[in-house]
Amino acid sequence: MSPVKPTPRVPGQPAKLISCVLPDDGTERRLLAWLREQGITRAESVYCRGHSVLREAVTRKGKLPEPSLVRMVRIVADGDDAEALFDRIYEQADIHRPGGGALFMTPLLFATPFPLPEDIPDEPGDI
Numbered sequence: 001m002s003p004v005k006p007t008p009r010v011p012g013q014p015a016k017l018i019s020c021v022l023p024d025d026g027t028e029r030r031l032l033a034w035l036r037e038q039g040i041t042r043a044e045s046v047y048c049r050g051h052s053v054l055r056e057a058v059t060r061k062g063k064l065p066e067p068s069l070v071r072m073v074r075i076v077a078d079g080d081d082a083e084a085l086f087d088r089i090y091e092q093a094d095i096h097r098p099g100g101g102a103l104f105m106t107p108l109l110f111a112t113p114f115p116l117p118e119d120i121p122d123e124p125g126d127i
């Protein structure tokens with residue numbers, strides 16, 4: 001029997017996933033631009049249908065409320081920096097305003113850093 005070869009160590013560390021549900025009013029694009037300015041590269045945004053996420057559900061008995069278009073932004077933050085970033089995102093995305101969105105954070109067991117090379121230009125139409 002041949003000896004077991006150790007697998008190479010994958011660089012990474014504990015992290016947290018910060019998720020925000022935001023109205024489709026441009027807040028998400030401003031937040032992503034701000035995150036990029038802060039050097040945060042592990043973020044994404046997707047369109048979602050939301051039922052009663054950002055506003056009160058108004059509907060007739062036996063019917064579902066009308067869905068609204070919302071944006072979900074997810075950011076992977078290093079464990080040590082996550083609490084401070086969470087507070088800054090709350091302010092930056094104006095979550096505190098009526099209908100401003102929702103923000104929550106969950107632990108991740110492991111996340112791999114993703115540094116971008118310095119000399120790569122942004123794609124046309126990027127944030």
